[in-house]
Amino acid sequence: MTSLLETPADPAVERRQAVQAAANSSLGRRKLASKVTLGVCWLFLFIAVVPLVAVIAYVIAKGLPAWNADFFTQSTKPEGYSPSGVWNAIVGTAVITLIATVVAIPVGLLCGLFLAESEDRAAAVLRFTADVMTGIPSIIVGIFGYIAIVRNFGGYSGFAGAFAIGFIMLPVIIRAGETAFRGVPNSLNEAALALGARRSTVARKVVVPTALPGVITGVLLAVARGLGETAPLLLTIFGNQYLQWNPSKPMEALPILIYNYSSQPYADLIQVAWGAALLLMAVVLVLSIGSRLVAAYLRKERR
Amino acid sequence: MTTVEALPSAPSGRGRQRALPDKWYRGMLGVVALLFGALAIWFLVAIIIQARPAFSTLGFSWIVGKVWNPTHNQFGLLPFILGTIESTAIAVVLAVPIGLGTAIALAFLVPSRVRPALSTTVELLAAVPSVVYGLWGLIVLAPLFREHVEPFLTSVLGWTGLFNGPDRGVGLLLAGVILAIMILPTMVAISRDVLIVVPTEQVEGAMALGATRSQVLRKVVVPGARTGILGAFTLATGRALGETVAVAMVIGNAPFIAHSLKSSAATLPSLIVNNFGESTGTELSALFGAGLVLLVIGILVNALARWLVWSTGADAAGAELGR
Numbered sequence: 001m002t003s004l005l006e007t008p009a010d011p012a013v014e015r016r017q018a019v020q021a022a023a024n025s026s027l028g029r030r031k032l033a034s035k036v037t038l039g040v041c042w043l044f045l046f047i048a049v050v051p052l053v054a055v056i057a058y059v060i061a062k063g064l065p066a067w068n069a070d071f072f073t074q075s076t077k078p079e080g081y082s083p084s085g086v087w088n089a090i091v092g093t094a095v096i097t098l099i100a101t102v103v104a105i106p107v108g109l110l111c112g113l114f115l116a117e118s119e120d121r122a123a124a125v126l127r128f129t130a131d132v133m134t135g136i137p138s139i140i141v142g143i144f145g146y147i148a149i150v151r152n153f154g155g156y157s158g159f160a161g162a163f164a165i166g167f168i169m170l171p172v173i174i175r176a177g178e179t180a181f182r183g184v185p186n187s188l189n190e191a192a193l194a195l196g197a198r199r200s201t202v203a204r205k206v207v208v209p210t211a212l213p214g215v216i217t218g219v220l221l222a223v224a225r226g227l228g229e230t231a232p233l234l235l236t237i238f239g240n241q242y243l244q245w246n247p248s249k250p251m252e253a254l255p256i257l258i259y260n261y262s263s264q265p266y267a268d269l270i271q272v273a274w275g276a277a278l279l280l281m282a283v284v285l286v287l288s289i290g291s292r293l294v295a296a297y298l299r300k301e302r303r
Numbered sequence: 304m305t306t307v308e309a310l311p312s313a314p315s316g317r318g319r320q321r322a323l324p325d326k327w328y329r330g331m332l333g334v335v336a337l338l339f340g341a342l343a344i345w346f347l348v349a350i351i352i353q354a355r356p357a358f359s360t361l362g363f364s365w366i367v368g369k370v371w372n373p374t375h376n377q378f379g380l381l382p383f384i385l386g387t388i389e390s391t392a393i394a395v396v397l398a399v400p401i402g403l404g405t406a407i408a409l410a411f412l413v414p415s416r417v418r419p420a421l422s423t424t425v426e427l428l429a430a431v432p433s434v435v436y437g438l439w440g441l442i443v444l445a446p447l448f449r450e451h452v453e454p455f456l457t458s459v460l461g462w463t464g465l466f467n468g469p470d471r472g473v474g475l476l477l478a479g480v481i482l483a484i485m486i487l488p489t490m491v492a493i494s495r496d497v498l499i500v501v502p503t504e505q506v507e508g509a510m511a512l513g514a515t516r517s518q519v520l521r522k523v524v525v526p527g528a529r530t531g532i533l534g535a536f537t538l539a540t541g542r543a544l545g546e547t548v549a550v551a552m553v554i555g556n557a558p559f560i561a562h563s564l565k566s567s568a569a570t571l572p573s574l575i576v577n578n579f580g581e582s583t584g585t586e587l588s589a590l591f592g593a594g595l596v597l598l599v600i601g602i603l604v605n606a607l608a609r610w611l612v613w614s615t616g617a618d619a620a621g622a623e624l625g626r
Contacts, residue, residue, distance in 0.1 A: 036517075037520065037521070038516060038517060041404040044403075044404025045404065045408040045412075047401050048404075048491065049405075052425075052487070054439075054443075055431065055439045058439055107338065110332055110335040126336055126340055128606075129343050132606055133343065134605075136545070136598065136601055137545025137547065137598070138547060139545065140594045140598050142576075143575070143591060146579075147350065174339070199325045199328050200323040201322040227432070228435075230434045231548050258434045258435070259437070262437065262438045273438055274438070277434070277435045284431065285430065285431075288430045
């Protein structure tokens with residue numbers, strides 16, 4: 001025993017001691033560096049949160065005073081005329097988004113189902129296309145809407161806007177749908193197939209119901225995204241200061257109204273723009289939060 | 304061996320009758336998918352065809368021309384390409400360190416009780432429409448920049464020459480700042496997602512060796528999530544490049560190459576949206592051409608981002624949906 005203690009020439013022990021000495025001597029410095037780094041992270045969190053909170057706070061503070069009965073029931077009027085509101089823009093946004101959603105949901109979900117059930121090269125190409133399409137600058141989609149619809153089908157119209165918005169929503173729905181459908185356990189599919197069900201029955205009765213929470217989340221988020229798009233609408237629906245329910249005619253929309261009024265030199269028009277911004281932001285946030293709640297509720301229900 | 308009498312036949316109820324044969328079902332899905340592919344091709348071809356007149360009458364050199372003056376048939380895109388790159392660069396320089404710091408704070412430092420709420424808030428902010436950010440930038444931030452931020456920066460950093468010219472509020476700097484604010488939520492949401500999937504064993508291993516928290520972050524967590532973070536930043540860059548209305552509202556829209564950060568400038572998207580209504584002929588085709596240039600840049604950046612995020616195995620689509 002004693003002989004073991006008396007042999008100091010064990011290289012492993014020596015090295016361990018050297019390492020410990022180095023670690024101990026640098027401990028203070030390392031702790032300080034750690035504190036500084038983490039402090040910087042906290043600082044950046046603060047810097048990031050301030051403007052984001054400021055945007056929300058300003059929109060609420062400036063937009064809320066613009067909300068009154070006329071705001072929601074009257075159409076836009078030139079500066080100095082009353083009663084004026086944004087009813088025509090609300091109608092336009094609602095009609096355009098509705099048309100875009102109604103078309104994009106079935107097409108997008110069927111494509112998502114196709115991608116979820118396919119592994120070949122064609123599917124990979126399509127998946128990559130959808131991914132890249134989610135990142136295409138929206139102004140270019142507006143150009144496409146102009147070329148494809150406005151030029152060929154009688155000028156600026158709500159339909160052209162719906163086409164552009166639908167084009168933007170489509171890849172989002174496809175990828176969200178695919179992700180949700182892929183999440184369905186394979187055992188469920190196989191059980192249904194083993195019972196003699198056809199693939200379409202499996203899709204309708206097993207895959208879609210099981211994937212519903214994810215599908216709803218994806219669709220609502222796509223709608224929220226479509227609602228806020230401005231640039232494509234500027235190139236396709238043109239804007240209309242009068243109330244227009246007919247989507248084959250030029251329409252007004254909330255984002256366009258905000259964009260146009262923001263550069264006006266009149267305080268009351270800018271006030272209307274803030275009101276419209278608050279309305280748009282509220283709807284988008286309600287859809288985003290709603291999608292999470294619906295998904296959470298459906299998941300809980302199932303357990 | 305007894306012979307099996309007969310397998311029970313599949314139930315022949317209503318469900319059976321309504322179900323499509325497998326071949327038809329696959330065929331239907333294939334047709335819809337094909338439609339989508341055709342739509343994508345139509346999109347690309349339509350824009351190329353419409354932009355072609357600009358290329359055939361002006362040659363390829365118009366892309367790097369310095370002057371945009373439609374009345375003299377000059378359609379140089381260089382000021383707008385530079386404006387796009389500069390505003391995006393400002394946004395990225397501001398947003399990358401702040402975004403990374405915020406993502407780390409959200410992933411590891413914030414108390415776990417408030418973490419989900421804060422993370423959800425950040426994801427929700429990504430959904431705020433860009434026109435709302437533009438409105439805020441124009442009405443609230445522009446006067447603030449004109450009165451306080453720009454004079455201050457000029458007095459402190461004026462010697463660099465980056466802040467020459469009058470304080471206008473609107474301009475390149477404000478556009479970059481607004482873009483930075485807009486892309487932060489996306490950046491933070493995705494980087495947080497890739498940071499928290501770094502294996503716990505690695506983190507604990509480093510901790511057990513006596514590394515401090517910042518050492519673990521710097522040497523283990525961030526390197527482990529590097530590709531994903533890079534992908535998140537590239538994705539955000541793509542968004543900044545293509546952002547239209549928010550930039551058009553605050554950049555001043557002057558078709559010149561900017562001399563300083565305070566100069567008014569213009570980007571490819573803002574050029575298109577501002578001139579679209581009143582242009583015809585070659586000018587309109589030049590605008591389509593500008594769109595095509597933007598599309599090529601956008602697709603390259605996005606494809607790179609997808610590839611980077613994919614290669615980490617994180618679900619980019621899921622995080623991106625928070626937009």
